[in-house]
Amino acid sequence: MIGSGMGGLAAARTIAQFGGKRVLVLEQHYTLGGMTHEFSRAGRYQFGTGLHYISANAGPFLEFMTDGRVQLSPLPDDYDVLHFPGFDFAVPATKERFRARLAERFPAEADAIDGFFRTTRRAMAGLAARNVFASFPAGVRKMGLPIVERLFPSTYRSLWDQVSRSFRDPRLQAVLAARWGLYGIPPASSAFGYHAAVPLTFFMEGTAHPVGGPKELSRIILEILERYGVVLRPRQQVNEIVVERGKVAGVDVEDTGTGRRYRVRTNTVVSAAGVRNTYALIGKSQELADLPGEPSAVMLFLGMDRSPTVFGIRGENHWFMPDLDDHNGFHHPPGEGTLYVSFASLNNPAARFHTVEVLELVDPRAVDQWRGTPAEERPDSYRRLKDDLTRRLIARLEDRWPGFGEAIAFAELATPLSFETYQHSVLGSFYGLAATPQRLRSPRAGCRTPVKGLFVAGQDAWGSGVVGALAGGLMAANAVLKPRQLGTMWRAIRSGGAPPDPATPWHGYLRVAAIETLTPTVRRIRLGPLDTGAMPFSFTAGQYLKVDLPVAVEPIERSYSICSGPGENGFVEIAVKHEPDGLGSTFLHEALEAGQALRVSGPHGEFTCDPPHDLTAGTLLLIAGGVGITPLMSVLVAAADAGHTGRIVLLASFRTEDEVAFRPEIEALRERLPGLEVSIFVTGRKGRIGVDALRAYTEDAYRVHLCGPASMMQDLIGHLTELRVPREAIHTEAFVSGRSKETRQEKSHAIALAAAAAGVTEFTIGIVGGDPAFPCHPGQSVLDAANDADVPLPQSCGEGACGTCRVRVTSGAYETDTRGMFSTDELAAGWRLACQTLPTEDLMIAP
Template identity: 85%
Template sequence: MVANEENAEFEEADVVVIGSGMGGLAAARTIAQFGGKRVLVLEQHYTLGGMTHEFSRAGRYQFGTGLHYMSANAGPFLEFMTDGRVQLAPLPDEYDALHFPEFDFTVPATQARFRARLKERFPAEADAVDGFFRATRRAMTGLAARNVLASLPAGVRRAGTPVVERLFPSAYRSLRDQVSRSFRDPRLRAVLAARWGLYGTPPDRSAFGYHAAVPLTFFMEGTAHPVGGPREVNRIVLEILQRYGVVLRPRQRVDAVVVERGRVRGVDVEDTATGRRYRVRTDTVVSAAGVRNTYALIGRSGELADLPEEPSAVMLFLGLDRSPAEFGVRGENHWFMPDLDGHDGFRRSPGDGTLYVSFASLNNPAARFHTVEALELVDPKVVDQWRGTPGDERPDGYRQLKEELTGRLIARLEEQWPGFRETIAFAELATPLSFETYQHSVRGSFYGLAATPQRLRSARAGCRTPVKGLFVAGQDAWGSGVVGALAGGLMAANAVLRPRQLGTMWRALRSGGAAADPAAPWQGYLRVAATESLTPTVRRIRFEPLDGDTIPFSFTAGQYVKVDLPVAVEPIERSYSICSGPGERGFFEIAVKHEPDGLGSGFLHDELEAGPALRLSGPHGEFTWEPGTGEGTAGTEGTAGTADTAGTLLLIAGGVGITPLMSVLAAAADGGHTGRVVLLASFRTEDEVLFRPEIEALRSRLPGLEVSVLVTGREGRIGLDELRPHTGPATRVHLCGPAPMMQDLIGHLTELKVPRDAIRTEAFVSGRSRETRRERAHAVALAATAAGVAEFTIDMAGGDPAFPCAPGQSVLDAANAAGVAMPQSCGEGACGTCRVRVLSGTYETDTRGMFSAGELAAGWRLACQTLPTENLVIAL
């Protein structure tokens, strides 16, 4: 609470969202996007994203926390939340294997095939199967009607709720009641009542509407796993929310929702990282913290006494040193039922009940190490004696329970797959107390409110509350799981937004979200199709689509991609030029030099094999050339209109700098270029000469191609004599290589009357140079702090307004933060686009060989690499 309002800190927001699970994020996006509201999201955990976040262990294993598999088509809600950018890898066609004491049953994709298999296995009840699925459709409709109704005003809810139950009674029956009414064979009943673990309430207590919606409808058209894991969904969603101006704050504990005269007036918050307490004034709060937590925040928990207690779970996370495919697992989920009646499966001792096992690493093409997750729903009372004790102070009895449960669960896996135990390199068990701590759920509830008929009939179980301006999002507003939580967030938005805004929202939901910006680089995963050693130090890597025949973006010759390399807990990003031609649409290739001690290049050379997927973005860069132009696209200057035959296209490469130039040559050949093209390439030794066969093949397709390859140990460097026959006022140059070489050659080309704006440059940026820049920035910031300097000023020659620059910030970053327009492309010092002239002031910088000695003397620098150490005056 804010104890003294006179001295309290206050902020304001149009809407506050409590919790950053998928329900809270869905409400935040829709209210910001369609309501035009300033939305603040407060998350108690240090990681945003709720159950879509992942954690790592042993420096190698990545584990999801709540999203194990989903519908193969993602559904319109998830399509909307990710703007259609989420990539899904399908699970095997028979995606759920059910193991009963006396028989097994595998669930195939599509409801039609599932029904056919049921009839084949249980022919005596074939007609009853058809009747059961008709009841399933009715129950699903009833659940949806009830949930939408729960988002409407109180008067409509009171009038409509009994009508929905009369029209759709099967939605309100227990699952056990419905299967008993439909079938005589206990095995058939068991098969159709199985997988209740997807929403967490056993058959004798669960409302059939939830069972109809989740295992019998949502998963029936096949299942899939997000490529890159659940955190990729999280990453995309958070990125989109920031685009709509949503403010996201982790480590913020909401202590109370402030209510005056029956309506919301704000929330009291503690920043647990700093201890700061403040109040956010607002008249609209959306709580994605669950119904029980929400009512606790307004001091009305007693109003939920009619709702039955919900189950919790234990989850075992295993890291393996070998693939589970060795045991015949193809990526399907396995369900182990200790009996035909799921009621007993829940009531058994922890470790002996209904067990769900998933193999995320087999279904995620980007997974580097193999993991297994095993989940058993349990009564939260199993840890009551330790509830309330700090995590690092729990007694030995709690650790013994965890060890016993871990051993019991592993034994069940060993029984199914003999030898499995030997593959386990890491094991960790989460208990209801873990979910209380990290999910902040009441008594470790895993799926929110129990999916019971009482919940469907309760006026408190939904997105509306008795307090005006207070709404509930997430699983408790619709149903279980990540997509159920997402739907609950949309129900909250349905209650908050105005009718006209709602029409726009639902039209957008049906269309699947915002269209991708055609000017923005594509981001996603591509599969490594092949690797090839070109020289002892250079490796060529081919990427292809995960599915389909066409790579998902087009590029211009000379551009590059950024690749996330999974070499540590968090991937590192590296940039690599494309060496294949833009006319090839089925794949593209990069060529990577193995740098001594290079973390990224070391992984690509020593560890990467064909098969896995890597996340990348592209295309990037302005070092481009297209057929029909005399020079590359010059960024903000546009495309030159000089004809191909007006001059020479001179391509100069040093070592692996030939990579983007090979793409230029391929584009020229594919485009029927008839002008003069000269390739001057230098390499240190004969063994390091790259692309000889490819260059020879291009000679027949480019009649104007002249090639000169120099081995510097024998012929020396490219100098004035090598350049003079190919240069003049009409020459267009693309130069790429080591920084000292480029600095010298820029000077030579200028001396030979080649216009400076006709010289295009690109430098290779290693991971080590990025680290060096970070170290320089840190040193500059420390020195400024020691001198008592909090900010530098950068003045613009010509009268443009000055802008501030924080110590350690580059000129380019400071300009972007201040909204000052400045030419730019890569931000890494590779392209040379962000040229600025420093007229006065001191600074730290790295020119990357982008300037001649004369240009450096005149003050030309790269804005992205220049760190002021005092006030500067610059000119563009």
């Protein structure tokens, strides 16, 4: 597979999943995902590169590729606002409302409007038929494509021809011919079939933006591809597709990161690099001479210091047309053509800072004088061009929204040379082959090529945009796979992909529904679904969530215990203590706002408890230190919801009175749990929880849950052992701070550097009892090394929170963090957490 855009990834998945093939994806860029990837600037602004909005219902192709995991945030109902000289028109969601608004605005042509939409359906059907036929072998294509043109003539007409046939009012013609920028060719030259497919069909059910940004699509898809064994390699430049006796024999590749050159032998190559690049790689560029050239683009990326809502913008897209017929299209001088302006940050509830993207399609020859020069060596004239264009584009926005320019904190302009460099497209082509009647009639525009075993995926195999590229990838798979495999593939696509694995934690975005201050240092945060539905997962009392926090360009992951009860299906709550030096807790206390979306995975953890109903079962003893009470509150709520009547003892320790968390909730739970006994220890007044305080509750304690600071847990484990509580009855959980994770990473890096300096490439970990030893790379933990070697060790969280991965180190040196999971005696006996133990020489362990 050449290229990792949506077309390449779609073909990779389907061929691997349904064809049983080993698939290698080679991507020339350093980032996988094609035009769904994002980049950051000024340490805060995130910009998309190609995906601005998609159909609100995602469609079966995208549902399949993401296994239904894509989350979409709808744009406003009037999602496209068109600005013409002298009048504006807002395009509403749904074809019925669009038709009604057109008839209301242009009542004299109401009948013609109905006829036009009937023609649109026919043109769309013709495009689909043409593209499907183009995926068939040469004989079928030669016979079928002329029939398609005869049956669906409107598909092959120019857009301007069709609207001129349909309407007399030039303003109505302009409204229905607008938004050709969604596929790149102006009305006089574009094939009506493409216009019918994109603005007049695909977006007619409403529009949406991916929650988390475009990169969320490729993140999900790449994760799924790994499950199917697809190998993905960035920074791999394919220099030639090797053809022997008319058949594909392989590809010659250069690893641009290392300079290594190599050949991949294969009899099947799918290129998602575009038809022009593909034919260049087989030395047949001349065969495309009859196809018209494509536009490129300039794109202005703006970072704002205030929300665009202050200018009356709600998240809709704005189109600025210089005239009614727009015949010059992308041949206007740069800065004077049709502008498309989108506001991704208003439509992405996970966005923290506001951004705007301004797109103008231009003739790629506008930058010919600088083409071929390295980016770092371009003359001042190129910089002056960019500066001048930036000023002119901002001035057009300022004309519409006075004061807009003053709200801009960052601006950067991309030109056709930028797209040529990063997208690796011919002359910075933005949408692939020009969407013209010539393309529809060309035997070279589609997923088939004259070379046996060579296929094309992506936009050139179907149509423009991310979803068009995805459909093109499926067409390539349609050409590669065997007939019996195709039936299975299309049935799976119609069903929407693989169902979620119930054993796998849920991953996705939740919205911050409410924030409440519990104490001067503790906040309770309620997370709920993006819509008004039920929570997408259930959990057991005592479990925790992992949350990605957007504190910088790359988010940081932190773990927080759930404090709400598992019986609530409309939300989940966490409680977070503000650590002065903690990046994550500082963000959650000082920057988080209600309405923002956070990426969450969960539930995680084995610190769970389901109290029995039997009064004779004994005492459930819950011991908390500070914010360690959080998971125990979930246990208490679960017990109350279940009607538990047995004895539960809560011993909770806090440093001061004003730090006592959940006091009202605990009092309410006393009413619901007749067997609940509570003792609050304020260390400055009543002292710590010691042996004497424990003695009254341990004689019949069948289960102890302990959570708090490491030093407290270490002491209490010793006290409980002294009081003859069985070790297996003591369950612990530690809070893992961001700093502790960073410290482990620093230790790991230092160990790896020291080993490299000493010429050591691996350590050996032996197992008491004669089981085979296994290798450990310097800087690896014992648990990671065991997992790599398929050596089974007990485990759960992998980050030192749960204490499940207990092992006893009998000899050897190491760095470790015990997290308070062991008593002093256990530490002396060598008990350690495998996930936190980093060998510095060979070790012996006893699981």
